[in-house]
Amino acid sequence: xxxxxxxxxxxxxxxxxxxxxxxxxxxxxxxxxxxxxxxxxxxxxxxxxxxxxxxxxxxxxxxxxxxxxxxxxxxxxxxxxxxxxxxxxxxxxxxxxxxxxxxxxxxxxxxxxxxxxxxxxxxxxxxxxxxxxxxxxxxxxxxxxxxxxxxxxxxxxxxxxxxxxxxxxxxxxxxxxxxxxxxxxxxxxxxxxxxxxxxxxxxxxxxxxxxxxxxxxxxxxxxxxxxxxxxxxxxxxxxxxxxxxxxxxxxxxxxxxxxxxxxxxxxxxxxxxxxxxxxxxxxxxxxxxxxxxxxxxxxxxxxxxxxxxxxxxxxxxxxxxxxxxxxxxxxxxxxxxxxxxxxxxxxxxxxxxxxxxxxxxxxxxxxxxxxxxxxxxxxxxxxxxxxxxxxxx
Amino acid sequence: xxxxxxxxxxxxxxxxxxxxxxxxxxxxxxxxxxxxxxxxxxxxxxxxxxxxxxxxxxxxxxxxxxxxxxxxxxxxxxxxxxxxxxxxxxxxxxxxxxxxxxxxxxxxxxxxxxxxxxxxxxxxxxxxxxxxxxxxxxxxxxxxxxxxxxxxxxxxxxxxxxxxxxxxxxxxxxxxxxxxxxxxxxxxxxxxxxxxxxxxxxxxxxxxxxxxxxxxxxxxxxxxxxxxxxxxxxxxxxxxxxxxxxxxxxxxxxxxxxxxxxxxxxxxxxxxxxxxxxxxxxxxxxxxxxxxxxxxxxxxxxxxxxxxxxxxxxxxxxxxxxxxxxxxxxxxxxxxxxxxxxxxxxxxxxxxxxxxxxxxxxxxxxxxxxxxxxxxxxxxxxxxxxxxxxxxx
Numbered sequence: 201x202x203x204x205x206x207x208x209x210x211x212x213x214x215x216x217x218x219x220x221x222x223x224x225x226x227x228x229x230x231x232x233x234x235x236x237x238x239x240x241x242x243x244x245x246x247x248x249x250x251x252x253x254x255x256x257x258x259x260x261x262x263x264x265x266x267x268x269x270x271x272x273x274x275x276x277x278x279x280x281x282x283x284x285x286x287x288x289x290x291x292x293x294x295x296x297x298x299x300x301x302x303x304x305x306x307x308x309x310x311x312x313x314x315x316x317x318x319x320x321x322x323x324x325x326x327x328x329x330x331x332x333x334x335x336x337x338x339x340x341x342x343x344x345x346x347x348x349x350x351x352x353x354x355x356x357x358x359x360x361x362x363x364x365x366x367x368x369x370x371x372x373x374x375x376x377x378x379x380x381x382x383x384x385x386x387x388x389x390x391x392x393x394x395x396x397x398x399x400x401x402x403x404x405x406x407x408x409x410x411x412x413x414x415x416x417x418x419x420x421x422x423x424x425x426x427x428x429x430x431x432x433x434x435x436x437x438x439x440x441x442x443x444x445x446x447x448x449x450x451x452x453x454x455x456x457x458x459x460x461x462x463x464x465x466x467x468x469x470x471x472x473x474x475x476x477x478x479x480x481x482x483x484x485x486x487x488x489x490x491x492x493x494x495x496x497x498x499x500x501x502x503x504x505x506x507x508x509x510x511x512x513x514x515x516x517x518x519x520x521x522x523x524x525x526x527x528x529x530x531x532x533x534x535x536x537x538x539x540x541x542x543x544x545x546x547x548x549x550x551x552x553x554x555x556x557x558x559x560x561x562x563x564x565x566x567x568x569x570x571x572x573x574x575x576x577x578x579x580x581x582x583x584x585x586x587x588x589x590x591x592x593x
Numbered sequence: 594x595x596x597x598x599x600x601x602x603x604x605x606x607x608x609x610x611x612x613x614x615x616x617x618x619x620x621x622x623x624x625x626x627x628x629x630x631x632x633x634x635x636x637x638x639x640x641x642x643x644x645x646x647x648x649x650x651x652x653x654x655x656x657x658x659x660x661x662x663x664x665x666x667x668x669x670x671x672x673x674x675x676x677x678x679x680x681x682x683x684x685x686x687x688x689x690x691x692x693x694x695x696x697x698x699x700x701x702x703x704x705x706x707x708x709x710x711x712x713x714x715x716x717x718x719x720x721x722x723x724x725x726x727x728x729x730x731x732x733x734x735x736x737x738x739x740x741x742x743x744x745x746x747x748x749x750x751x752x753x754x755x756x757x758x759x760x761x762x763x764x765x766x767x768x769x770x771x772x773x774x775x776x777x778x779x780x781x782x783x784x785x786x787x788x789x790x791x792x793x794x795x796x797x798x799x800x801x802x803x804x805x806x807x808x809x810x811x812x813x814x815x816x817x818x819x820x821x822x823x824x825x826x827x828x829x830x831x832x833x834x835x836x837x838x839x840x841x842x843x844x845x846x847x848x849x850x851x852x853x854x855x856x857x858x859x860x861x862x863x864x865x866x867x868x869x870x871x872x873x874x875x876x877x878x879x880x881x882x883x884x885x886x887x888x889x890x891x892x893x894x895x896x897x898x899x900x901x902x903x904x905x906x907x908x909x910x911x912x913x914x915x916x917x918x919x920x921x922x923x924x925x926x927x928x929x930x931x932x933x934x935x936x937x938x939x940x941x942x943x944x945x946x947x948x949x950x951x952x953x954x955x956x957x958x959x960x961x962x963x964x965x966x967x968x969x970x971x972x973x974x975x976x977x978x979x980x981x982x983x984x985x986x
Contacts, residue, residue, distance in 0.1 A: 243878050245852060245885070245898055459638060459945070479935075479943060485636050492638070492916070503935070503943035505638055523885070542872075542896070547940050550872060550896035552852070 295352030303368015333366030358413030393475030420469030440513030518571025688745030696761015726759030751806030813862030833906030911964025
């Protein structure tokens with residue numbers, strides 16, 4: 201029985217009333233009172249918030265994208281892409297790549313092309329099986345929905361790491377479509393730290409590719425030593441990335457070791473230091489590399505020690521929460537919270553920690569076209585949760 | 594029986610072995626393994642740390658100062674000033690002021706004059722009883738230690754709030770001796786928020802006075818509307834303050850309501866906004882005042898939401914932890930931790946949370962002349978704890 205089947209069975213054990221109400225099982229609820237209606241209320245700096253579980257029964261959901269005509273595309277790490285509409289989860293979309301679903305690997309990010317409404321093109325990142333184990337790859341494909349069901353066509357692997365390994369750690373990966381149409385892809389170092397400093401190795405890096413997988417000729421290493429696809433190096437495991445709407449800049453969040461999770465604003469050609477420099481320390485103690493600073497290596501914008509285990513990253517940009525416009529939202533796995541970093545320019549002016557312990561491990565955070573905040577929870581019976589303003593305070 | 598007597602009795606119940614080892618009762622120890630020797634080891638970004646309890650049995654200790662010839666002066670909030678030397682706590686120093694020991698009030702800060710070695714002068718802040726209740730005051734006095742014991746002479750109240758109330762909340766108060774010899778005193782708004790915006794009221798403010806209590810003529814409100822003693826207004830309850838050694842600037846930390854604890858760098862004549870603007874919200878929910886920003890009111894350098902309940906504040910300046918040189922250390926009551934804010938200039942580049950839950954509520958944090966970090970714990974059987982580098986890693 202696959203992990204996905206297991207999740208389906210758990211869902212089936214929920215009572216009809218629970219299903220009807222879309223109720224979320226709040227076993228470790230710690231932050232705020234729970235209403236009996238299946239919705240949850242939380243206090244925040246923007247006033248009372250309402251959390252609605254739009255759907256549960258997702259198997260380790262990893263990423264969510266908003267379909268222009270309504271509904272959501274959700275990846276499940278074990279390997280399924282599903283469409284969520286009206287509280288229902290579709291059968292798996294046909295035509296997704298075979299994934300290496302081990303450890304942190306599997307089907308990862310899903311992002312729509314800017315012209316999706318016409319082209320129906322999307323991008324998936326995933327752990328691609330191959331010689332030596334697996335590596336992170338990106339597939340472009342076209343989503344068809346018709347009487348025969350939902351399926352991908354025109355699949356094309358537009359990117360893959362240039363060295364595979366059987367380790368289960370640190371695939372990254374998020375895809376960000378830049379304002380110029382090129383793609384940033386964040387890549388973990390596969391548990392092999394030294395690869396993050398190897399300028400011929402694409403692990404532990406951010407790469408920049410054109411939508412067809414070709415190399416933009418203004419990439420920083422083109423014409424220099426180092427792989428032409430590289431944008432920045434020295435990353436450990438960036439599982440979150442977002443474009444800042446106000447200026448189009450790329451921001452990432454990455455897992456540190458024991459302490460030292462980092463927010464970075466990756467500049468072209470820059471080295472973010474892993475494993476030579478880092479905040480925090482090695483698991484079990486002991487300094488990492490040469491300390492936490494070195495000339496020629498970049499400092500993070502912000503770091504956490506101990507680690508919150510950051511996952512998804514989004515800039516708030518919407519009408520629902522004007523108080524939070526331009527702020528960074530960071531989902532946390534280990535600390536089971538949503539962190540709002542109050543951004544003043546490129547600096548962090550304060551941190552608000554929301555929903556601590558209420559939902560469990562938060563895997564993804566996105567801001568919807570409606571200005572609400574959407575979360576995915578990392579579990580066998582994972583939820584898609586919508587956070588909105590509670591106006592009935 | 595006074596609170597102090599109660600603490601003494603609790604101490605007497607400790608076993609001789611516990612006393613000999615200076616062992617700290619780690620009921621809620623969460624962060625790291627405890628050695629069997631009565632010392633505790635903790636991991637940190639600067640490597641392993643050692644925590645030694647220099648003394649326990651202090652009754653709600655509030656502030657510690659380092660005597661140049663060795664030993665420590667410690668205030669106990671119920672009203673005693675004690676000298677700690679060689680693991681022993683002295684009888685109360687005679688001659689301290691009568692204090693209004695209710696709620697958060699009592700004997701608060703103790704700071705040595707810069708020429709203490711010759712003058713033996715020191716400053717105490719305290720809750721002074723008077724018409725209408727109590728207000729924060731500052732006493733200057735001379736410490737005598739001879740065959741007759743330790744006592745204060747030449748006591749002089751050099752400052753007091755200009756309006757007293759019987760409320761038990763928000764006295765502040767810390768005293769910082771500036772490089773020019775003048776004193777900054779931080780003052781809470783006594784649970785009466787509107788007083789923080791009243792420029793004739795000294796509650797909810799930072800004041801600046803000369804060592805004799807007179808008003809420096811370059812104070813910002815001299816010759817303007819407003820009280821001549823004021824340095825900055827709009828503070829809620831600043832229980833921590835420190836001078837940055839590198840440039841002599843004043844920094845404060847204050848309690849927010851439900852969320853919104855603030856680090857500020859108070860500029861002369863500036864308004865820090867309470868209760869008109871604040872991060873966080875009122876207890877029980879609801880927006881504070883007009884929101885979190887307003888023209889003419891200052892933004893904090895950094896804030897926490899939810900509140901950590903910050904108490905003491907210190908800049909790290911010493912040889913023991915070069916990694917932390919120039920960083921801010923903040924003790925936390927509610928969150929029971931020491932926060933290290935990694936300072937890059939005036940910006941916070943990251944936060945490290947140390948000792949979470951290990952010691953209970955942390956009331957004061959100071960950096961000793963030996964470069965070690967000293968903590969006081971806020972309880973009836975309070976400890977003075979020395980944090981140093983564990984070199985036997």
